[in-house]
Amino acid sequence: MEKKYEGTIKEIEDRINEGRLKPGERLPSVRRLSKELQCSINTIIKAYAELEKKHRIYSVPKSGYFLVGSHQSSNSSPKELIDFSSAGPDRSRMPYRDYQHCMNQAIEFYKEEMFHYSEPLGLEQLRQQLSKQLQDVQVFAPPERICVVSGSQQALDLLISLSFPNGKDEICTEQPTHPSFIQSLTSRNLKVSGIEITNQGIDFTRLEQIFKEREIKLFYTVSRFQNPTGYSYSNHERKKIVELAQKYDVYIIEDDYMGDLDTKRKADPMFAYDPSGRVIYTKSFSKVLLPGLRLGVAVLPEALLDSFTRAKFAADVHTPVITQGALEIYLQSGMYKAHIQKLRRYYKKKGTLLKKAYLEHLPPEAGFTGGESGFYSTVELPERMKGKHLADHLIHKNVLVQDATAMYLPKYRKENRIRLSVSQVKDKNITLGIEKIGEGIRELLAKGSSLV
Template sequence: MKKYMSILSDLEQRMMEGQYRSGEKLPSVREAAKSYGCSVSTVLRAYSELERRHAIYSISQSGYYVVDRQPARGARNEGQTIDFASASPDLNLFPYLDFQHCLNKAIDTYKYNLFTYGDLNGLEKLRHTIVSHLAGDQVFASPDQIMITSGVQAALEILAKMPFPNGNETILVEQPGYDLYLRFLETEGLPVRGIARSTAGINLQELEEIFKSGGIKFLYTMPRYHNPLGTSYSTVERKAIASLSAKYDVYVVEDDYMADLGEERGFEPIYSYDSTSRVIYLKSFSKIIFPGLRLGAAVMPRQLLETFRKHKRYADTSLLSQAALEVYIHNGMYERHKHKIISQYAARIRLLNEALKRHNTDGLIQAADIRSGVYIPFMLSQTVNMERLMKRLEARNIRVEPGKGFYLSGYPERDKFLRISVSRALPERIEEGVKAIIEEVKRSGGRSSSG
């Protein structure tokens, strides 16, 4: 990252955290240059960019000041709902001005090309840009392997319905797993089978037995920041899944939709261990920018490309959105915004863990050591009356998501839990919410881990 962008990101973070408040004067250009160990011109460039984004303003002969902002529309006032249920991005973190700039630049760059039906595979320049973008996550592919879809969900639906070279039909899904995809598979009447996954991981011996028994078309998995468990597979597990896939001719659909929300370095997806072209890698751009953008990328093995194209049938995404995303990634804005939201969500996860440590003294809730992503499941005793708990939390204006909906119909619910999401939780209200949840768990029949 260029130095001025690093300064820009740091200043935005400080303003977000309230270190520089509305109307407050920023350090002088010379003071900032000394503090950041850079030239005056570098600081000026960062300040100019902040001014262009309407985050600060300058007064001649005085300096730079933080813009006086009204509370954002998405923010909730004291006394209203504490939202631990929503998985959609925080409205207040959306890069509106950045993306508006990218839309304008896309219109200027592509002009009349934006009013055609477009390429079935997606905008060619975007696919080339995504190749470089994915390489940073150890996903190496060529532009012709990339299919741009209307979000990851669209790719998942196509993959579920299209035939695979192994001739198998049953889709294997983790339990618990992504609720919307489970409901889609059941509604469409597609053959589906579950395999247990816990915060400790997956039973690789059981996975091999299922692969060996035959009939599995593909395993659908979220190896990183799993929804709803929040945990990630270990390197051993990711390598083993790739190896078993090759051994038993079972494909793997790797949904890495939260790839950009982690602080850890060196996480290599299952795709990077795939030596026999049986892993389909899916990447979403909605969790970083806007859900309404509805853009995802599927990295396809070459033997599946033509079948996928036939089932996709038409270009299903806006060329203008694709062009704007290409500008957004290419000029470094995506990377800068990614670091901004990583720090925001990581801070919320820390607040939640600290609150849990302070108030969960009776051990009513078991929680994995999760420090990245947006999900932490609160594991509860089987004695908890979930219906009563949900009603009590609703009465206190606290929204949570019970674990039952993340299982296939008829699949035994092995763990009783609440999926806690920090995505839309206001940092200043996290502790209040955690304390209230613990109180209501106790009133609803919760027992300590030692009891």
């Protein structure tokens, strides 16, 4: 049976589609609509909250709810939303059908595994396949050192709490970095040092100083397509990071979450410069397959295998066997390789379009990082302009971007950054979207937007 608030959503959507509500226009107040539709205030609040989640409407404190769109366009048909804020992969590129076949097969092949608990580190057959597949990105590791995790985030979250052989207790991370890692750090109240990452990478003198002066147990780094900056280290930089880690007895977590998408086939992971175990390598299947599978991999040093296995067991016993079995079949059949080759071209094209658009349409007061990445990049706004203000302002132009404040630890926070992901933006809209962002920045500059 249709719930009451779903009926309300439908009613509002009908009004939008029939042109009775115009882009930019204020929606009826909660009280008025509840009287008009003869339902409770709670029903209307819930319906508006759902429509806000779908980015059809937005709320302005003390003013009410408005239809997404610009005031100027009120006589034309609603303009298409350009969404740079959705961080996931392009839905149309996710191999849902192929994976469905693999899941169906896995239910048969791995039936026996369903009747008992399985290995904490993952199915043996999958770890063998992963060992082969990782060689494509220059990671040579035996199946015994490979652990299947419920999303690479799980590996990161478990690793930061483990004791390391160097006996140190502080974590060093790039700033900014992705929100889930920030959550891991802050929710555990760990000792953390940050190092700024810009479009020039990191300052090696500063990194050495941190390694030298502080008790750094591990350095967490995203070696390519960093989230949010989109930065990728050169081979030279990767080698230098490994050398500094060796010199000061620091471990490295190399998060290579999208390594498969790199078109530069000569790019080495940091792992290749020290396969002995100083570099812990992680990768994700969320961006290249389906995020809902929650599948990731960690390559661990011998010295951490035991404590990691116990932590993984304590967290969720093991990653579900059917999704693991399906991945084994997907890798083994060659489907993964074929899929990745297509994806690389697809996202690279988006990255190229984005960089060109940045160069052409951003005002000189703004900078950007990571233009080549087909996923993430940041725009650095003029010093006194808040990312949040710009994000709110751009909603009126049907453009969604993400304020990057939550991607910093409180101590290193910068408020004048926005993150853009082009992964879900149609190619034809990339330039148009950046043009509108450039226009929005100019408008706020003219208004004298300030941090206060």
